[in-house]
Amino acid sequence: MSRQSPNSVFDSLGDLVFTTDERGTLVTWNDAVRGATGLDDGELRKTTLSELFERVDGEALDSAFEAARETGHERVEATLVTAEGTPSPYEVRFDRLDDGPTDAAVVGVGREITARRAREAELTKRESVLREVYEIMADRDQPFTEQVDRLLALGQDVLGTGYGTLSSVAGDEYVFEVVRAPDDSLEAGETIPLSATNCERTVATEQTLVLADIARDAPDLAERTGFTEWGISCYLGAPVYVDEEVYGTFCFYDETPRAEPFSEWEVTLVDLMSRWVSAELERRHTTDRLRRTNDQLERFAAVVSHDLRNPMNVIEGSLELAADTGDEEHFERCRRALDRMDRLVDDLLSLARTGETIDDVAPVALSTVAERAWETTGTDDATLAVEADLTVRADEGRLRQLFENLFRNAVEHGGPRVTVRVVALDDGFAVADDGSGIPPAEREQVFESGFSTATEGTGFGLTIVSEVAEAHGWDVGLAESADGGARFEFTGVDVVEEVEPGEPRT
Incomplete structure (x- = not known):
């Protein structure tokens, strides 16, 4: 890897590999340096580190270079302006050359980190999204529908879709419970035939349905009203469960097909949201059942303590009078009181049964x-x-x-x-x-x-x-x-x- 040996083994590497003298001027370099900078050997021979990378990074480069000469090695991030004039981030490692050429003091290796930075940025974005999801789910001061609305808004932003809905299924009907749409053409409370929607397949299969381009990925669904009349061209929806039965769907869709498929992260995010919605609906239904049960218990206690006690008092008094007088009318009063008690017990049992789920x-x-x-x-x-x-x-x-x-x-x-x-x-x-x-x-x-x-x-x-x-x-x-x-x-x-x-x- 030198001016005299351009075909050295380092020329096959994709990373930038170079050496510098004690002043930071390039001594040797590989083909990757030539390709990235667009400079020829004559120009590179006169180039310093501060000229190889953007001058805004010069101070950091100089510090790293001097540290490497003292400690043996150092790392720094710097920006190189490519031959096309595009700034490109690199991680540069410097190592001291104790036994290198007499005019080379440090060897440098530069690795392009655009992909790594993109991954880090994506992870940071995902972390922010998950934090917001948690904050929405944990906000018990907000009504459930507002929590769902915020989740739908967040999902729309991440997925880039125009529509987001939570819907329930009632027989053959599809009921919009919470809606986010670009206009007022669709509102909560509206009902459409389930067969017109892509959600029908989500409900039938009880699985998340992922369609980046409905016409391409599911031609049979392209024959439904959702596509032919409403123009829904991409769809991502997950089933929502209550009491182990499909309650409805939590879904996102748009009138424009996606150029790229939904990512695994996007699908996982929608699944996470739908599971929380399922759990919250389950909790609310359980709470409602417990409330109704408590109300029934209170009613039963009131009846036992008052309504049943009254006819029992009638029976007790009438039996005493019957024992003293032998009058048949007192026994008739007992029978009427017993009939009323029987009615009360039957109605109480009926009330207990009506509280059960059909x-x-x-x-x-x-x-x-x-x-x-x-x-x-x-x-x-x-x-x-x-x-x-x-x-x-x-x-x-x-x-x-x-x-x-x-x-x-x-x-x-x-x-x-x-x-x-x-x-x-x-x-x-x-x-x-x-x-x-x-x-x-x-x-x-x-x-x-x-x-x-x-x-x-x-x-x-x-x-x-x-x-x-x-x-x-x-x-x-x-x-x-x-x-x-x-x-x-x-x-x-x-x-x-x-x-x-x-x-x-x-």
Whole structure:
């Protein structure tokens, strides 16, 4: 490696290799030095270290050079301006030459570190992203939806996508829960067919779906509405779980395909975010279940301490009077008290069951369930008219429980000859009667546990109705019927089909 030996072994190395004299002027060099600088041998022979590298690094270079002459070796980072005029960072190692050529004091090796610096910069960026992810997840003072919104914003920035969403799946529908979009064309609460989305595949496979270019990577998905009408051209989405079931997806997408595939880091980041969302939703659902359980326990304690104690006192007093007088009426009071206790126990058990999650629903005929509930409710001379038969997806046992309590409520408040009608709505059904109705001032209270205006009522019937509806994901509302009675409306029901209305039944 010298001016006299240009084809030395050092010429095959990619690193810069050179020696300098005691003043830092180049003595020998390899081909890499020539190639990087664009200087010929005559020019290099006159070049010093401060001229080989940018002058802004001169002081550091000089210090490292002198340190190497004293201690034997030293390292320093410096910038070399290439033959194309591009600044290029190098790590330079100096070693003292004790037995080298008489005019060479130090050997230098320079290694280009652009790739290393890029890796370090990328690691620093990733560390910053992970720190921000942690701060978002740890911020318990923010509502869950705001935490998710911040995660979506961060994901959009890292991935360079225009859209980020957390969505849930309800049957065949895809519901946007939290949305980040470049405009107001998509908002939280909107619902679209699941089959139109790429998320349907994420849900079906229960695996993260990674598509840098949908038309190229998944031509079958390019036939869906998401691509043909909305122009979604790249997608990265992960499943979200609650109770070990797929709740929905946490995903990012854009209208422009990516030139490069999503990196392993980007996929891992989205997976990390989706797992936190799953864990947080699971925690929230567990908290809600515990809260409902605690509420039930409080209701049960209130009933045991008050409502059940009253009929027990009646029984005790009536038995004493019966023992003294032998009057049959006292035994009849005992029987009525026992009947009330039996009703209270049945309603308490019903409330306990309505708090359970509905895991298995199936198509059921609304009219059939209503008629069976009517037969077992004790409706005396009341009349049931099923004016629209629907097939809905529901838990048949719970739905029957709902009807039984509605029918009992109608008879208790409307009298033994009340007429109850089951009618169809656009997305559900209604149960209406021609009784005395419920005053507007009391309509917000009727679903509260223990509230009743009937003498023999337990106050739990409509609470059971409300909780059965909630367990199915239905909304329940109360209004006045056309006949002046009460009308309970159930919407958000998964209606499978509608058939011809049946005949009124008595």
